[in-house]
Amino acid sequence: MHGSRRKLKVVLMTIMTAFVFIIVEISRSTSQNKNGHKIRIPTKPFWAKLTPNDAFWNRQQQKLDHLNNPILNGPNGSFGGVLPDWLNDTVVQDLCEPDYKVMTQVKNFSLLPDRFKDFLLYMRCRSYRMVVDQPQICRDQPFLLLAIKSLASHFDRRQAIRESWGRAGVLANKTIVTVFLLGKATAVDHFPDLSPMLEYESSMHRDILQWDYRDSFFNLTAKEVLFLEWFSTRCPNASYIFKGDDDVFVNTLLIINFLKGLSPAKSQGLFVGDVITNAGPHRDKKVKYYIPENIFVGRYPPYAGGGGYLYSGVVAHKLFGIINRVPLYPIDDVYTGMCLRKLGLAPEKHKGFRTFGIEEKYRNNPCAYKSLMLVHPRSPQDIIKIWAWLKDPALNCQ
Numbered sequence: 001m002h003g004s005r006r007k008l009k010v011v012l013m014t015i016m017t018a019f020v021f022i023i024v025e026i027s028r029s030t031s032q033n034k035n036g037h038k039i040r041i042p043t044k045p046f047w048a049k050l051t052p053n054d055a056f057w058n059r060q061q062q063k064l065d066h067l068n069n070p071i072l073n074g075p076n077g078s079f080g081g082v083l084p085d086w087l088n089d090t091v092v093q094d095l096c097e098p099d100y101k102v103m104t105q106v107k108n109f110s111l112l113p114d115r116f117k118d119f120l121l122y123m124r125c126r127s128y129r130m131v132v133d134q135p136q137i138c139r140d141q142p143f144l145l146l147a148i149k150s151l152a153s154h155f156d157r158r159q160a161i162r163e164s165w166g167r168a169g170v171l172a173n174k175t176i177v178t179v180f181l182l183g184k185a186t187a188v189d190h191f192p193d194l195s196p197m198l199e200y201e202s203s204m205h206r207d208i209l210q211w212d213y214r215d216s217f218f219n220l221t222a223k224e225v226l227f228l229e230w231f232s233t234r235c236p237n238a239s240y241i242f243k244g245d246d247d248v249f250v251n252t253l254l255i256i257n258f259l260k261g262l263s264p265a266k267s268q269g270l271f272v273g274d275v276i277t278n279a280g281p282h283r284d285k286k287v288k289y290y291i292p293e294n295i296f297v298g299r300y301p302p303y304a305g306g307g308g309y310l311y312s313g314v315v316a317h318k319l320f321g322i323i324n325r326v327p328l329y330p331i332d333d334v335y336t337g338m339c340l341r342k343l344g345l346a347p348e349k350h351k352g353f354r355t356f357g358i359e360e361k362y363r364n365n366p367c368a369y370k371s372l373m374l375v376h377p378r379s380p381q382d383i384i385k386i387w388a389w390l391k392d393p394a395l396n397c398q
Helices: 002-030 056-067 114-121 155-162 195-205 220-234 252-260 264-268 313-325 332-342 366-370 380-391
Strands: 130-132 144-149 169-171 174-184 208-214 240-245 271-276 303-312
Touching (some): 056 313, 144 252, 155 195, 174 220, 174 252, 208 220, 220 313, 220 332, 240 313, 303 313, 303 332
Parallel strands (some): 144 174, 144 240, 174 208
Antiparallel strands (some): 130 208, 169 174, 240 303
16 A cells, blocks of 8 residues: 555656656747757837937938838838838928928027038939939949049149059959049039030040039048949949048059959958947047037947048949938938948958058058058159059069
8 A cells, every 4th residue: 555655656756756757858949949049038119209309310310210120111011001200201392402401300400610611401312413423334244343522623633643553454364444523613612613624535545423512521421322322323333432532542453463363252242441439429520520519419320431442343232222312411431331331231341541641651562552452641743652662673672
């Protein structure tokens, strides 16, 4: 009798142990995914009502994010097609006419410097009439497209580039095409009328691209957008693009050799330059890159310094496809970083890009430039001199 009770107790204990083990295993399996990683259960609501940001640019980005969200704006969208007042802009007008509504939408608009007022009034405009085009310049598919930001008055800089690192044609058995990107030098900025000289230059070299907009520092972002649009229609098969300023020295031969050595996978997603990380807007009004808090708040994404960067044609097409989902920002290289982030991409830092120059003691050493892809800034005379150094067959840097 006692033996049977003992057996029953053992059986019950075994069953209880097995039950506890099963419960534990079920609990573990439900808190892990198939890769064995623990699943974190959210502690906060997944969706919260969107409230407008006080900074104007951030608020514009909120609008675009909402309007381009297929879940929120599909047939079963959460707002049923009815948008909150601050998201709904029903006024139909020419996007390139001054948008005077911003005067009431931007806090303390009247206290902003004139360059900000001008930028904000025309911020929505992304399409300007093209004054000078080169529709056949990419008829021979270029391996490398050099797109150089310039001002109408910078004749000497453009000519120095043509006579050195930006010479169009064939280099190291690769086709190179060079274009200079210009807006209009306006009387508002006290420029003399240079149009006859520019027309002559364009007829001589056939490498000028010009749009009918005010060529100012804040409008460099518009130049970026307009170039991507031009690229998508006039030069869509370029394998790679170098985009930079007209006061940089570029070791074009080194860039070509670098590109030749890339794997197919690496070349497709290429975007390299002198990358700046953990940066944010300058709040000092004396700084060229000053951005007030009523315009933008937050940190900048990683971005390549606008002196010059190198990227693939594949990435260029992706950038063109995303630019309408990112509001124009007054600083063009930061804007490009914002677009890359929207694509889920990030620029890669390359030690050969020196957008902040090199040490004084190396500036007159020809060998210092042999392993660098870009040095900024350099005068037209420096550009020609450095190119001559590197082309000299007697140069020995061992």
